[in-house]
Amino acid sequence: MLRNTGKFDNVTEGANLPFAPLTVIYAENARGKTTLAAILRSLATGNSNIILERHRLNAPHQPHIVVELNNGGPAVFQNGVWSQTLPQLVIFDDLFVAENVCSGIEVSSSQRQNLHELIIGSEGVALNAALQEKVERIEQHNRQLRERADAIPADRRGDITVERFCTLQDEDDLPKKIADAERSLAAAQSAQRVAERNTFSALAIPKISLDEIATLLARSLPDLDAEALARVQDHLLTLGADGESWVSDGLRLLDERGLGAANDCPFCAQDLENSPVLTHYRIYFADAYDGLKQEILEAFAEFERQQEGEIPATFEREVRQAVEQHQFWKNFADVPEVAIDTQQIAINWRSAREAVKTLLTAKIASPLEAIAIPQEVRNLVEQHNAGCNRVELLSDELLLANQQLDLVKEQAREANAVALASDVQRLKAIEARFEADIAPLCEAYLAEKQAKADTEAERTAARAALDLHRENAFPAYGAAINDYLRRLNASFRVGPVDPVNNRAGSSANYTLLIDGSPVPLGANNGQPSFSNTLSAGDRNTLALAFFFSSIENDPDRANKIVVIDDPMTSLDEHRTLHTLHEMDALTRQVSAMIVLSHSKPFLLGVWDKCQQIQKVGYLIGRAGAGSTLSSWNVSDSMVTEHDRRFLAAIAYLENAEPENARRVAESLRPMLEAYFRVAYPNDFPPGSLLGQFHRTCTQRIGTPRQVLNVDDAGELRAILDFANRYHHDTNPAYATELINDAELEDFAQRVLGFIRR
Numbered sequence: 001m002l003r004n005t006g007k008f009d010n011v012t013e014g015a016n017l018p019f020a021p022l023t024v025i026y027a028e029n030a031r032g033k034t035t036l037a038a039i040l041r042s043l044a045t046g047n048s049n050i051i052l053e054r055h056r057l058n059a060p061h062q063p064h065i066v067v068e069l070n071n072g073g074p075a076v077f078q079n080g081v082w083s084q085t086l087p088q089l090v091i092f093d094d095l096f097v098a099e100n101v102c103s104g105i106e107v108s109s110s111q112r113q114n115l116h117e118l119i120i121g122s123e124g125v126a127l128n129a130a131l132q133e134k135v136e137r138i139e140q141h142n143r144q145l146r147e148r149a150d151a152i153p154a155d156r157r158g159d160i161t162v163e164r165f166c167t168l169q170d171e172d173d174l175p176k177k178i179a180d181a182e183r184s185l186a187a188a189q190s191a192q193r194v195a196e197r198n199t200f201s202a203l204a205i206p207k208i209s210l211d212e213i214a215t216l217l218a219r220s221l222p223d224l225d226a227e228a229l230a231r232v233q234d235h236l237l238t239l240g241a242d243g244e245s246w247v248s249d250g251l252r253l254l255d256e257r258g259l260g261a262a263n264d265c266p267f268c269a270q271d272l273e274n275s276p277v278l279t280h281y282r283i284y285f286a287d288a289y290d291g292l293k294q295e296i297l298e299a300f301a302e303f304e305r306q307q308e309g310e311i312p313a314t315f316e317r318e319v320r321q322a323v324e325q326h327q328f329w330k331n332f333a334d335v336p337e338v339a340i341d342t343q344q345i346a347i348n349w350r351s352a353r354e355a356v357k358t359l360l361t362a363k364i365a366s367p368l369e370a371i372a373i374p375q376e377v378r379n380l381v382e383q384h385n386a387g388c389n390r391v392e393l394l395s396d397e398l399l400l401a402n403q404q405l406d407l408v409k410e411q412a413r414e415a416n417a418v419a420l421a422s423d424v425q426r427l428k429a430i431e432a433r434f435e436a437d438i439a440p441l442c443e444a445y446l447a448e449k450q451a452k453a454d455t456e457a458e459r460t461a462a463r464a465a466l467d468l469h470r471e472n473a474f475p476a477y478g479a480a481i482n483d484y485l486r487r488l489n490a491s492f493r494v495g496p497v498d499p500v501n502n503r504a505g506s507s508a509n510y511t512l513l514i515d516g517s518p519v520p521l522g523a524n525n526g527q528p529s530f531s532n533t534l535s536a537g538d539r540n541t542l543a544l545a546f547f548f549s550s551i552e553n554d555p556d557r558a559n560k561i562v563v564i565d566d567p568m569t570s571l572d573e574h575r576t577l578h579t580l581h582e583m584d585a586l587t588r589q590v591s592a593m594i595v596l597s598h599s600k601p602f603l604l605g606v607w608d609k610c611q612q613i614q615k616v617g618y619l620i621g622r623a624g625a626g627s628t629l630s631s632w633n634v635s636d637s638m639v640t641e642h643d644r645r646f647l648a649a650i651a652y653l654e655n656a657e658p659e660n661a662r663r664v665a666e667s668l669r670p671m672l673e674a675y676f677r678v679a680y681p682n683d684f685p686p687g688s689l690l691g692q693f694h695r696t697c698t699q700r701i702g703t704p705r706q707v708l709n710v711d712d713a714g715e716l717r718a719i720l721d722f723a724n725r726y727h728h729d730t731n732p733a734y735a736t737e738l739i740n741d742a743e744l745e746d747f748a749q750r751v752l753g754f755i756r757r
Contacts, residue, residue, distance in 0.1 A: 001066040004059040005051060006035030007627035017629060018068075020616040022587055024603045024634065025596045027620035032627040033596050036620065037093050037565040039077075040594070043067060044089035048080050056626075086561070088591070090551065093565035097543040105531035105539075107521040112507040116499060118550040119477040119508060120470060127466040128506055134459035141452035148445040156432030158425035166442035168426075168433045178431065181424045187332040187408050188415030194332060195413065199405045200325055200398035205315050205345070206306050207388045208352055208381045210373060216299050217363050217371040219292060293367045300360040307353045316342055322398065329401075332408050336397040345387045352377075352384040463501055470499045473553075478510070480549035488578045490541045492534070536570035548582060551590065562586060563594045568602050576602065580609040587613055600637065607634045642674040646755075649748050661739050662726070668751045669723040672716075675755040683707050689729075694720060715754065722747045 002011040007030070027033035035054055042050040051063050065077040069086065076083040100114045101107070120128060149162045157165045171177070187194050239246060322338045329335045355377040363371055432438055478497035485493055495511040495518055512519040514533055521530045534542070544567055551557050564583065568576045587593050587610050597603050607615065617632035645667040651657060652664045669690060676684045676693060684693045694716050697708040708716065724730035725737050 001064070002039075002629070003064040004056045004061050005039065005063040005065060006054045006056060007032035008035065009056060009059070009624070009626040011623075011628050017618055017631060018616070019592065019594065020614045021592045022606075022610050022613050022615035023592070023594045023618065024606055024615070024632075025594065025618045025620060025629075026600055026603050026632060027596070027598060027627075029598055031620045031622065033565070033598065033620055034093075037091065037563060037596055039065060039067075040089055040563050041091050041093070041095065042077070043075055043082065043086050044091065045087075046082055046085040048077070048082065051077060052080060088556075088559050089561050089563060090547075091563040091565070092544070092547045092567060093563070096547060097540070100546055101543040102530070102539055105534075107530055109502070109507060112500070112509060112521075115546065116506050116508040118546065119497065119499075119553075120466075120473050121553060121555070124466065124469045124473055127462075127469050131459065131462040131466050131506060134455060134462050137455045138452060138459060141448060141455060144448045145445065145452065148441055148448060151441045152438055152445075153432065156438070157429045160425065160429050162442075162445055165429055165433055166446060168430045170434050171427070171430055174427060174431045178424065178427045181420060181427055183332050183408075184411065184415060185417065185420040185424050187412040188417040188420050190332075191412040191415065191417075193328075194409055197328055198325065199329075199402040200322060200335075201318065202399060203315075203318055203322060203340075203391050203395040205349065205388050205391055206311065207385045208307065208356060210356075210378065210381055213299065213303070213356060213360070214373050216296060217359055217373065220368045220370050289367065293364070296360065296363050296367055300357070300364060303356060303360065307349075312346065312349065316346075329405055329408075332412075333401070333404050335401045335405070336394065338394065338398075340391065340394065345384075345391070348380070348383045348387055352380040355380050463506075466506065467499070467501075474499055474508075477549055477553055480552050481545045484545035484548045484582070485541065487582060488541050488544060489575055490538065490545070492538065494542075537572060537575060540567070540570050541575060544579060544582075548586065551586065557589055558591065560590045561592045561594065562590050563596070565596045566598060566602075567595075568597075568599065576605070580605050584609045604634065604638050608638065642671065645671050646752075649752055653745060653748055653752075656741070656745075658741065661741065661744055664748055665723075665726040665737075665739055665744055666734070668719065668747060669727050671751055671755060672719065672723070680707060690720060712754075715750065719747060719750055719754065723751075 002008045004010075025033065025036065027036075038050050038054060042048065051065070055063055062080065063077060067075045067086075069075055069084075072084060074083070075086060098111075100111055100118060102111060117125060117128065152162065152165065160168075319338065319340055319342050326335055326338045359371060359373065359377065363369070433442065474497050478494065481497065482493045491514075493513040495513050497508060497510040500507040500509045509521070511521065512530060512533065514528075517528075519528050519530065519533050523529060523531070551560065551562065554560065567579055567583075571579060583593070583595070583606060595603065595606050603617070607617065615634075617634035619630050619632040620627050621630060622628075648660060648667065649664050649671070652660050673684075673690055676690070677686070680693075683696060684690075694713065697706075697713045697716065700706045701708070701710055701713060722743070726734050726739075728734050731737060
């Protein structure tokens with residue numbers, strides 16, 4: 001049973017499809033052959049990830065597999081684990097090549113290590129396991145060392161090694177030393193920028209003084225009483241717009257011209273000497289009154305000049321510059337924070353300014369009216385002036401910091417950045433080394449380092465025991481590899497296969513021998529090497545030699561079940577035939593063989609080659625959106641089209657099947673072509689026509705190059721004349737050509753008689 005794995009959704013037919021000593025399985029691409037091979041590998045090794053990573057897409061349930069075994073009950077894969085494994089399964093597939101031979105055109109260290117396992121066999125594996133246990137313990141030590149080293153924050157110890165870090169000595173007053181060293185380093189690293197950077201400038205906003213403004217607002221003209229002022233203003237209102245200017249100009253003209261001794265009116269010539277209004281006019285428009293109004297206007301303009309215009313924007317700009325200077329200089333020295341709420345200052349400033357301007361505007365409208373400053377206006381001005389004081393205090397602090405910044409500039413010009421960086425790193429490492437949560441980590445690291453040294457001594461002893469076993473195993477394996485390369489018709493051999501000890505454990509090394517010259521496995525600086533001397537077919541042949549040699553040198557090979565997945569990849573026809581021969585020999589040495597392939601001709605070759613052995617065939621075919629496993633009649637697949645035509649003609653002659661008459665008629669000429677292609681390959685090569693062949697035979701009758709005699713050539717002509725009536729190349733209406741049963745029977749017998757010669 002096979003569920004939720006790869007292309008297989010729910011395959012239950014497999015329960016009735018037992019395997020045999022030889023089992024061949026055919027599948028088109030993307031039908032699930034590789035998945036089936038992976039399932040067998042997982043069953044052999046117990047590696048559940050091989051199946052879990054092939055969990056069928058969108059399947060709600062996990063993979064569930066049941067494999068019936070001859071002994072020990074079924075092996076069930078459920079909930080991510082096998083109920084039992086089948087370690088006697090040995091598998092040749094792409095993964096075997098990638099793990100033991102090469103990845104593409106490269107031979108990595110992991111592949112040489114896996115090859116070592118193949119060579120030493122089960123006895124050596126036990127010795128190697130003991131060695132690998134020590135190797136693994138050393139790796140555990142290494143992991144522990146890395147973990148304990150990683151536990152010490154790298155940003156605290158910098159580039160200092162763990163060993164040196166753990167031996168650092170403590171120093172007094174470390175925080176201040178570190179801060180000073182960091183700033184000195186930052187200044188040295190930015191020496192040019194520090195030298196070119198300006199220091200702080202003064203900050204200021206104008207205060208508002210209410211003393212002079214209050215005095216001005218309270219002023220009036222004592223000789224111009226309120227009654228007179230009211231009468232003049234009432235009269236001026238009757239004059240309309242610009243009435244006041246008109247009267248003022250009239251008085252000036254009257255005084256300048258001296259019209260009449262009695263001050264006659266310029267308009268009506270009446271005596272104005274006793275006019276009460278004229279007296280009020282002269283007081284209203286006197287120089288003192290004009291001066292008062294002018295003084296109020298000038299005070300208003302001066303207030304605007306001091307408090308408005310570019311002054312607020314200039315202050316905002318100066319604050320932004322101070323903030324930028326602080327951002328720069330704080331990296332190199334202790335400088336005051338530029339903590340000014342410019343928005344609130346602007347609000348308070350504007351409120352106070354507008355309140356004062358409102359009072360001055362009212363005074364301009366009524367110069368003689370004394371105006372007192374309300375308390376709310378005074379409060380607004382006090383808030384503004386308090387902000388001015390804070391700005392002034394900050395400005396003094398910034399200007400005082402300029403002395404320290406000048407010293408920073410001078411020191412940066414002469415500083416050694418490399419030395420300062422090293423000093424900062426050292427001081428920070430010392431600080432971290434003696435923190436309460438880090439000091440124990442240093443002690444644990446040193447203890448683990450000593451434990452690793454003890455295990456390394458044990459590893460050396462285990463390696464010596466393994467070396468003694470390998471002295472016999474490696475030469476035998478190397479000889480077997482070259483024997484298989486010879487039998488597989490490979491043009492290259494391998495040099496001595498030697499064991500290699502490395503830090504990770506054990507490995508195997510060898511060279512290729514091409515025309516007797518050694519070729520290394522690794523890169524060779526543009527010279528011949530594994531990657532550029534072996535074709536894809538050569539690499540696959542080498543992998544097969546490794547695989548066959550490992551089985552040959554396995555004392556338990558009679559109990560092995562061999563799985564071979566597409567072994568002929570990149571092999572030419574000749575090497576494929578040699579591979580079939582070796583597989584045939586292998587079937588008699590092992591318990592069973594399972595062969596999977598996308599190539600039906602190859603599987604037919606396996607079937608035909610492996611005689612006198614029980615065998616079955618299966619197909620992996622499409623079932624809806626997935627795949628399923630079903631029986632395959634391999635013998636039927638081995639029948640050629642020529643065989644089918646021949647059998648159809650026989651059946652027609654024996655049973656007189658009218659429904660097959662047209663098929664037989666159309667097959668007569670192809671049957672002759674197939675016969676002559678094999679019987680006379682030099683005279684009837686591929687691509688030539690049967691009519692042309694007949695002409696050649698006719699022309700050569702009675703010559704040393706005769707092909708057919710006169711009778712045979714005549715018989716061929718007669719058959720062709722009949723068969724051409726049912727052939728598309730010679731009769732466009734061949735499909736509707738009438739068929740006479742007696743005539744067809746006669747010519748079918750004549751064709752069969754011809755090709756039976």
